[in-house]
Each structure stands twice: as C-alpha cells, then as structure tokens.
Amino acid sequence: MYDIPENAVLIVSERGDSFADALMRPITASGRVPVRLGATAAARNFTIIVQDGDAIVTPQIPMVIRMPRLSGMQSADARFLKGEALAALWAIAALTTAAVLGRPGPMGFGGGCSLSASVNELRGGLRTNRMEVFMQGLTWPQSDTGWYFKTPDSVEPLNHEQRAAYPGPQRGRYIRPGEQYESVLVLGPDAWCRGGARIVGHDLAQDSIKLANQLGLDMALILWALSEDLRDPCLARITPWPHREDLDFAWDPFVAAAISHLTR
C-alpha cells in the first residue's frame, strides 16, 4: 500500500493521461501534494465500512477519477483482481464524503454516459430524432452523403470505401450539410464555451450543465452540432474524460474551479 499524505489530492489514472499530467502542477501550487496511482493501487489504500445505513470511507482524501480500464490482455486471475479493485474504487469514489472530480454513481464510472448518442439524448431528456446506426458486415447507406462513421478502434471517421471494405462493427450518425460545432466544458455548476456563438433560443452553457447533471456527470466535455446558420443544436458527443489538449479554450478558469472544488 502507498502511504498517502494527509494533504494529498489523489489522481487515479493510467500512464500517459495528459489531463492527469496537467493537474499535477496546479495541485502543488495550491499547497496540496498530488499523488498519482493506477486504479488497483489506489483502491488498496482505502477501507469502506457499511453499517447501520451509513457508509464510511477512510482515508478521506479528495480525488480525481479518470477512465479506468479492464484490459483484456491479462490472465484471468489478473483480470479478476483488477475487477475487484475497480469495483472497490467505484464504491470508494461514489461513497466518500471527500471532494471527487469524476465521481461515479449507480450506473458506474462515467455516470449515465453511453457510447450511443441516441441513448445519451434519451437519458439527458433531449430530442432523439436524429438517426444513429450500429452495424457489422453491412454497408448502409449506399453513399457517404450526410453520415459520419467510425469503428470501435478508429480515431478518424471512415469514408465510404473504407466502410465498405471494413468487415467489423461500425457506428454511424446522420449529419446535416454544413454543420457547425460548439464545445462546452462543464464542471458542476460552471460551463465554458469554446466559440461562444449566440444560438437562437438556446443557452448552450446552461443546456450543457443540465445535460451533464441528467447523466450524473460532475464534469464533461460536450460537443454540440449546429445547423449551418447556427441554430437547432443537437448532441454530437459527450465525454466525461476529456484530454488536456481539448481544453485549451478554458483550461485556466477550469483548473482554478477544479482545484477550488478539490481543496474546499
């Protein structure tokens, strides 16, 4: 077990996480000691007692929870131990009374956030009239027009030829011609918009705070798709674990609010 100092802020993340890297300095500057551990090592430092209707988590340490992974490449025993640690970490982060950034809820890490945009819209109380399709072994629609397709392991969207040649699973969503995008970073009751374009009939900052709240997320980067004339926002993507490089537009105010939350 790791001897975590009393004035620590624990960052639970895997190696190579740019967001976690970038938090180290501001945490130190706040007078706290940043301690970074993987999910398994972190979980082994805590004890949870559930008794008489109460849950007590010790030690009481503010923490940042980044996306935990259950790798498929380990042995069955190693996967079991990691699964046990992740299950404990889930309870630790959900039940602790210390401040948490990325607090999981009854749906798990990442709250009610799904891989499916339609499901996110449904759970978030948004309109769900934009077609989304999951498929394997089929090529539909027969042309590229108006669709965005990805495979589970592709970073960039696929064009029609790539899709037709790819035998595995794909997910696609209809996009409008000339679509524009706006990113909004949410942290609890605060939100920062990248472009700040005025959208008729919508306050995207408030819409984003409400959506994150509906999905049980204390932090999220939300990408809204707008029509060519900047109307009619639709949810394009939401991630509870954004990369540091996607947050340049709001990093300074965001990190100030995050540190304030963690060191309250």
Place this chain on the structure above:
Amino acid sequence: MITAIGLATDPTIQHFVAKCETIGAEVELVDLHDLALADWMFPLPGRNAIWRYRETEHQLSAVGRYYVRPIDLSSVVASKRDAMSCQAMVQALCAWLETIGEAVVINRPGHFQDNGSKPLHEALLARAGFLVPASLTSSDAETLSAFARAPSVVKTVCGARADCWTVTPNDFCTFRAESGPVHLQRRVEGADVRAHVVGDTVLALRIDSDTTDYRIDSDAKYSPITLPQALTTRMTRTARDMGLIFSGWDFKIDADGQFWLLEANPMPGYNSYDNQLDGSITDALVALMTKGQR
C-alpha cells in the same frame, strides 16, 4: 411473440424458452453467439433491427416483447476481431433495446449497475431503508482480521458469482495487500429467502440449509413464503427506482424474524427457483410481456 435474447447455452434462457413453450406462449430464441458473428444493423431510435446469419435474414421489431440476458463474450473468444465484434454487438443491442420505447423489454438496459460493486450496492440498499448486514471492504490485514472476529462471510467485491464462505481472523494471518481488496459481510444466522420481483408481483421461497451457501447444499429445503406487505412494497418501489422490471432478492431471516437484505440481482438466474414455484416466475414474466396481447 416473445423474443428471448441470450446465450443458447445459458440454463436460464433455456428454461425461459422451454417454460414459454409449455404454457403455449409463442417464443423465439436469438443466440447472442450467432448474433455477434452475424451481419447486423441496429438503427436508433425506435426502428426495427435486422441480422443476417447463414443466408437467412431476421428482424427484431421495435415494438416487440423481449426477455434479455445480455452477456459480453469478448473476454472468452479467441481472436481480437471476434472479441471486438462481441463487445460492439452487445453495446449496440443494449443501446437499441434502451431506445425502443414502445417495446416491452425485461430488463431494459440503462438500469442501475451498482450490483457490480457490493459495498456500493449494500450502501444504496441500506439508504433505501432495508436492513443490510454490516460489511467491510479493505486490503488491510489487521482491519480484515478485526472484522472477522465476529461471524463473517467473504464475497467478491464485484459481485461475480462465487461460493460464499465463512472466514475467521486466522484467514488473514498471511494476507498481503496485493491480494486485496476483500469484501467481508457480517454473517446472519437463519434461513435464506430468495424473492423475485416481476413488476408489482413478488414470488418468494424460504430455504433451510445447514451450509453457509445453500446453493451448494443438495439437501436444502425450499418452501414458498409470503413476505410482509411493508417489505414487498419497499422491494417493488426500489426495483422501479433502479429501473428493473425483473430482479432477484436474497435475504436472511434472523431469530427475531427480521429480514436482512444481502443483494438485489438485476439479471437473476431464476430457473431453479422457478422449478420450486411450479413455473410461477415465468408465468408472471410472460403475463407482463403479453399484457393486452393474449
């Protein structure tokens, strides 16, 4: 028509299909193994899905009746590509089932998942007003040993199926943190109760056994039991709050007749209990799925 979606080798799915056939309910089985390796398309929201396997095309109706046991086979298939197909198919199926609002789906994906973290699950059940035995989750040998001085059992933290064993302080003499975390729960002496909530219906069995885990006791005695009204009301309300139409609840009854809740299972393997109850759990499931149709 009821569509059962799950692994054809799963005894619970097999039982459901067989019972449906026995009572004359029209049922078809979609094997997740076939589906994962087939061509498929799940359009959202609220449209029919199609899948094509061995030259035959099948449809899944957006207004159908579904009994679903979604199991991700990705960790047990040989190739990385098949693993990706299995995982993506279960994700796609679950997303589709969640958005077909006019269909009846038992259980519709999107329900609480906290059964996958026992300490969280127990804390939330306690907050919902149930009596829940005290528990400890830790990797510290001294803390675990101290808790085990009173009668305790050990369970998996993640809720994976495993036999339940009694532990003593000696079990932690050579324990190292690298083997943790471990979840211990105070042992409650008394009979077991297994109840199934199907909508607003509660069907329960009392189980008397001399072993810590009655599931491995071939001499265990099963008998139907009616639970107190206040308890069934709390169970059905909590199940609804968790997003569950169908759930399996495990209790212990202590010497004072108090019901201690151990867990609420969101995907109960209910076949053996249904056999003890003359198929009444399947009857209730079918009735709920075919309400207004039969």
